[in-house]
Amino acid sequence: MAAQGNAAPIIIKRKKVVSGGGHHGGAWKVAYADFVTAMMAFFMLMWLLNATTEKQRKGIADYFTPTIAINRVSGGGNGSFGGNSTFEEEMLPFNGARPVAAARPATRAQSAETADLKLLESELLGYGGESDVMENEMKHVITRLTDEGLVVELFALPDAPLFNAQTGQPTRLLRKLAGVLVQTAKSVKNDIAVGAHVPSQPVVAADIQVWDRSSQQATVMRQLLDDAGLAAGRVQRVTGYADREPATLDPMDIRNNRIKVTFLR
DSSP states (O other): OHHHHTSOOOOOOOOOOOTTSSSSOSHHHHHHHHHHHHHHHHHHHHHHHHHSOHHHHHHHHHHTOTTSOSSSSOOOSSSTTTTOOTTSTTTOOSSSSOOOOOOOOOOHHHHHHHHHHHHHHHHHHGGGGSOHHHHHHGGGEEEEEOSSEEEEEEEOBTTBOSBOTTTOOBOHHHHHHHHHHHHHHTTOOOOEEEEEEOOOOOTTOSSOOHHHHHHHHHHHHHHHHHHTTOOTTOEEEEEEOTTOSOSSSSTTOGGGOEEEEEEEO
């Protein structure tokens, strides 16, 4: 009996295991994360609707459309498309853009027209060799051959403007260049487009008139061509481009004051 009285008591510890991670469990964290994700997606959708154009929205929608074909050329057969590719013009999915036409070889008429425009360009640039005075004036002329036609650009310089700053009237330089254009234009029958660009005005200017000025200058240039003897009906359009598409990094540079005469294909 004495030996049993000296024995150490046996202590049993029981741990209470709580399932669920606490009083409310962890399910609320998952629900809250889903809610935050949904709100973020909602606000992003609202931002996209406000910050994009209709064409861009169509492109975004088509990106997530699973029905666009992977290959440009169909495998053929008598299925729903009858062997046609969904990238053909008649079958193209509605994505706000037309299919890119395959490059076609230039026809004989197109090649002849390009040759005529190149000859016109050579004749125009050849005027600079007639005299020292004319050579100085032809420094205001650059040309380039584009898909639209031969673009002849007349640009102003700080010491040789195309228009009078006070009156808006054409200078003697622009009148002479218009005469040269009409003289060379007699060798071809291409229609003509006239456009005008002007430098940007300071942002603090009270009255921004870049659109009115460019439109007025384009109209004046058309009148100069008519006065110089250009055949009636050859001018197909007259456009004022304001201060868009500047020619130099400085949008207020006088070099951006220019006239474009395009001999259309």
